[in-house]
Amino acid sequence: MEDMGTKGQVIRCKAAVAWEAEKPLTIEEVEVAPPKAHEVRIKIVATGVCHSDLTFLNEGKDRARTFPMILGHEGAGIVESVGPGVTKFSPGDKVIPLFLPQCGECARCLRPDTNMCNKNRGFGMQGVMRDGTSRISCKGKEVRQFMCVASFSEYTVITDDSVTKIQEDAPLEKVCLLACGVSTGYGAALNSAKVQPGSTCAVFGLGAVGLAAVMGCKAAGASRIIVVDVNKDKFPKAKVFGATDFVNPKDHDKPIEQVLAEMTNGGVDFSLECVGNVGVMRSALESCCTAWGTCVIVGYTETQELSVSPMHFLLGRTLKGTSFGGWKSVESIPRLVSDYMNKKLLLDEFVTHTLPLEKINEAFDLMTSGKSIRTVIKMAD
CATH class of the missing domain: 3.40.50.720 (NAD(P)-binding Rossmann-like Domain)
Structure with missing residues (x-):
């Protein structure tokens, strides 16, 4: 696929921003910086709304330093551009960003009995990339990226060992659920x-x-x-x-x-x-x-x-x-996508509601009232 014409530039797009704990999210225009070395910028097409997003928001009173934040960690999308040193992804690839990386190099990745890669340890809940900063800002303020993902944004940036490429014909509004729940x-x-x-x-x-x-x-x-x-x-x-x-x-x-x-x-x-x-x-x-x-x-x-x-x-x-069901993330998720495509695993049956980003707070209301199983947020084309 051709470059979208935005490579190397700051992208302005919409995102649902949590400015403080226990408060509704607000739709804002945010600025998403280009990816740095070993990072990938992704156009999010769809994202599930997970209970962990709400738990973090409601238990976040003692986390003043982590707000403002963009929640969301159950997304799927298309690679827009890649930073220096990225070899496994190209613009146009269909991908699922992962809150749990698989670097393939740390002691945990080298063990077959755990999936708890050490690379994002301490970064995810703080909402920063490994250099201690975020790639997203709003109104001149840095906005943290929940679980290093931030899928409640039309674009996000994520490290290349926290992304997995999936088959071209997979429906992103369904397979996004494999990113977490x-x-x-x-x-x-x-x-x-x-x-x-x-x-x-x-x-x-x-x-x-x-x-x-x-x-x-x-x-x-x-x-x-x-x-x-x-x-x-x-x-x-x-x-x-x-x-x-x-x-x-x-x-x-x-x-x-x-x-x-x-x-x-x-x-x-x-x-x-x-x-x-x-x-x-x-x-x-x-x-x-x-x-x-x-x-x-x-x-x-x-x-x-x-x-x-x-x-x-x-x-x-x-x-x-x-954590994450014990799956080694990068290598396992494409297999689960394949299982879904081959009708060995159900996904459609989890989706009870589909809403636009503007109705993100409604998705939380549906969850807390017990009226939904999974609400999928579909981003505007």
Whole structure:
């Protein structure tokens, strides 16, 4: 594809800017600088709205130094231009920017048992590139880039080890969900829990991540998949992804872990917490059977502390966490895109709403009211 005529120039475009914590985002004209060495400037075509964006916004009171910020980390787009030293991307490539890089060189990338590349450690939550600055500004002020991505902007700049090229015919308004939510839940079951064929699983929370975890449990061959949510309206959707049993804690006057123990003759083999609430995390752990039960924490929170008895572990339970579902990002996401294109993985079923960037706050309202699974923001052409 030909150069868009903007290479080396500052691009003025629209973005949804968070000026402070707990306040609605505002649509602003921002300036996006050209990419520096080993950076790629991307025209964002579509982006999912993830619960982690909202969590960061609402838990950001103590992060005054990180605002203003452009949230969004579940995007897909087209390469506009590349900086010096970039060899794997060219203008016109369809790509997914990644909040979790894969540099292929650090000790973690060289290990097969982790995906936690060290390259962006400490930068993502601060919203700066590796040189300590952002590439986006507004009204003369530097605007931070959430998770080093900032996909709530029509253009963004990202390091070249945090981008992956995908097949040309992939619909960006669908595969953007693989940049976070769907990959995270799906991989939590397959890679982190390592759900076994014939096993019994419990998934707590039926947002996009929880539904993707259900899909992962099914793909792994689980024979029973129990879903737990206080919103019964989500149960039919969970059935589409493979859920077999449906539990609403509001329907019971005993702790949910007790309900599950009675349903399963002592507890589930695997449980996945996809809410980001420490009370639910504890219930998920206690829902596992002793001796071999494994609980994986997928939900995100930074402000709460989890309190558990050591006896859970002495009795043989395992508690672990996951980031991005254990996928090594750059190499795995194109394969997941291919699985979607070959109908081995569902994506369309997650998208309940599609909105323009101007209605970004409406997307958050749909999320908090439980009316959406995933809202996709489509940028203007």
